[in-house]
Amino acid sequence: MREANTSSTRSRISFYSISLLALGDGFAGITFLFVGLAVRGLWINLIATAFLAFLSVMFFGMRFLLDIWTAQAPERAIRAREEAEEERQRQERFRATLERLRAEQLQREAASAETPDSPVTAVAQPAADIDTLAPPPAHIDTASADSAPPSLPLPVTAQRPTDTGAAAVFMPSDQEGLVAAQTGTGNQIAADVDTSTTSFGSIYIRFYLVLFATLFMTLNAISWPTGLRRAYFTILALISLSFWVPQISRNVQRNCRKALTLEFVIGQSLLRLVPFIYFYAYKGNVLFADRQPYILIALAAWLWIQVVLLASQEFIGPRWFIRNDWAPPAYDYHPILREDEEGATMPLGLSEPTSNSAPTSPLLERRASLSSPMTRRGSIAKEAKGKGKRVYNCAICFQDLEVPVIEAGGSSDTTVAGILARRSYMPLFGGLDEV
Numbered sequence: 001m002r003e004a005n006t007s008s009t010r011s012r013i014s015f016y017s018i019s020l021l022a023l024g025d026g027f028a029g030i031t032f033l034f035v036g037l038a039v040r041g042l043w044i045n046l047i048a049t050a051f052l053a054f055l056s057v058m059f060f061g062m063r064f065l066l067d068i069w070t071a072q073a074p075e076r077a078i079r080a081r082e083e084a085e086e087e088r089q090r091q092e093r094f095r096a097t098l099e100r101l102r103a104e105q106l107q108r109e110a111a112s113a114e115t116p117d118s119p120v121t122a123v124a125q126p127a128a129d130i131d132t133l134a135p136p137p138a139h140i141d142t143a144s145a146d147s148a149p150p151s152l153p154l155p156v157t158a159q160r161p162t163d164t165g166a167a168a169v170f171m172p173s174d175q176e177g178l179v180a181a182q183t184g185t186g187n188q189i190a191a192d193v194d195t196s197t198t199s200f201g202s203i204y205i206r207f208y209l210v211l212f213a214t215l216f217m218t219l220n221a222i223s224w225p226t227g228l229r230r231a232y233f234t235i236l237a238l239i240s241l242s243f244w245v246p247q248i249s250r251n252v253q254r255n256c257r258k259a260l261t262l263e264f265v266i267g268q269s270l271l272r273l274v275p276f277i278y279f280y281a282y283k284g285n286v287l288f289a290d291r292q293p294y295i296l297i298a299l300a301a302w303l304w305i306q307v308v309l310l311a312s313q314e315f316i317g318p319r320w321f322i323r324n325d326w327a328p329p330a331y332d333y334h335p336i337l338r339e340d341e342e343g344a345t346m347p348l349g350l351s352e353p354t355s356n357s358a359p360t361s362p363l364l365e366r367r368a369s370l371s372s373p374m375t376r377r378g379s380i381a382k383e384a385k386g387k388g389k390r391v392y393n394c395a396i397c398f399q400d401l402e403v404p405v406i407e408a409g410g411s412s413d414t415t416v417a418g419i420l421a422r423r424s425y426m427p428l429f430g431g432l433d434e435v
Contacts, residue, residue, distance in 0.1 A: 001064050003261055010071035012259035014250040018068060019207065020243035022061035024272060026211045027240075029053030034219075035286060042286070062204065069200050234295055237276055241299055244269075244306035251310075251318040255330030258314055269307050273300060337390075337405045 004010050029050040036046030214236075221232045244265070251257060279289050280296035312320065319327055389402045 001060065001067075003264070004064075004067075007071045009259070010068050011075065012250070012254065012256045013068055014246040014259070015065065015068050015072065016246035017243050017250075018061070018065055020240070020246070021268065021272075022057050022065065023207070023211055023214075024240050024243070025053050025061060026057045026208075027214060028275070029057065030211075030215050039286060062207070065203070065207075066200055069203065230292075237295075237299055238302065241272065241276070241303045242306070243272075244303075244310055248306065248309050248313065251313050252322060252327050255318050255327070257318050260310070262311060262314070265307055265310055269303055273303060276300075337403060 004013060029052075032046040032050035032053065036043045036050065039046075218233075218236065221229050224232065247259060251259060276296060276299055279285050279287065280292045280299075283291050309321070390405045391400050392403050393399070394401055
């Protein structure tokens with residue numbers, strides 16, 4: 001919570017990962033409470049641990065979840081508007097398809113009525129039907145046809161109103177409560193989606209409902225047959241140790257990294273693996289559970305796979321293990337700079353050596369570095385250019401940064417060293433975080 005004290009950091013953290021961590025603390029606290037009631041000798045120790053677990057959940061975990069929920073409110077609003085727009089477009093496509101099918105059906109009916117199979121059918125046709133097929137008089141417009149009594153049906157050739165799909169906007173005199181409604185088949189889609197429908201209060205209630213439902217299911221599973229009970233506890237352990245999966249998914253979706261510190265990830269992984277080691281590997285555990293080392297190895301391997309993926313997302317990239325079209329497009333904060341592309345329009349703040357400032361000997365170079373800052377910058381730029389880099393002056397911290405630039409005609413460096421070299425800078429205002 002101390003490290004994630006800004007809105008930008010909280011927006012990168014997965015809400016569901018912290019929820020799983022808080023659920024694990026709450027489940028552990030209630031379990032300690034029940035075990036303390038059963039084992040009198042461990043009453044003080046388990047009750048104190050249960051109190052600390054509840055304190056962690058109620059005052060710290062839920063508070064942190066509230067901060068994350070508040071920081072991610074604009075993102076949910078944008079996603080809700082996109083879903084509403086997709087729903088509106090889907091309904092428009094459905095109505096357009098329905099209108100096209102109706103028009104085709106009317107054309108088929110009109111064609112079959114105008115070309116009868118035999119003259120007898122045409123003579124036997126009722127007069128009312130023939131009148132409906134006849135075109136309306138020239139002096140009768142559509143408005144008069146619409147105002148006709150209900151007993152007289154409209155002609156087949158009469159022009160019918162079409163839905164253009166335009167939204168009707170109603171603006172009051174005080175310009176408050178602006179509503180943009182879409183006219184349709186009885187359903188109106190509001191353009192301004194109310195994001196307060198799922199408030200944090202409902203999330204708070206759902207959290208404790210899931211916690212107590214899992215607890216009662218676990219207490220009931222103790223009396224199940226051995227095979228079914230073992231499968232239930234294995235699935236429950238697998239779900240409880242999958243708390244880094246939502247964070248990995250969020251890093252991929254937002255193309256962000258450094259959401260959680262490695263100390264926090266490794267520390268939480270080790271601490272939450274300890275109870276499973278106790279119950280699955282220690283024979284004399286308090287619940288007299290059977291030793292299951294193979295299941296323990298599988299659970300530990302699954303957890304550390306998540307840790308390795310999180311670490312690789314921070315150093316290599318959030319989307320290195322998936323295809324580009326599997327995730328929504330995102331801005332690349334560490335682009336590959338090429339000399340042929342940057343030569344014509346070099347960024348502002350480039351420090352290039354000039355003929356007047358470049359020293360010609362080590363002695364002159366040292367004197368120049370002590371006397372003139374501009375000459376020293378030119379020497380640094382000349383040295384960096386020999387390493388395949390260029391020196392840029394950061395507009396925020398006013399420091400010279402060496403940025404790797406690929407030479408004209410060269411191929412991009414896709415090795416781990418090349419990727420980490422690009423991580424040392426970030427264009428525009430992102431450079432403040434890196435420096």
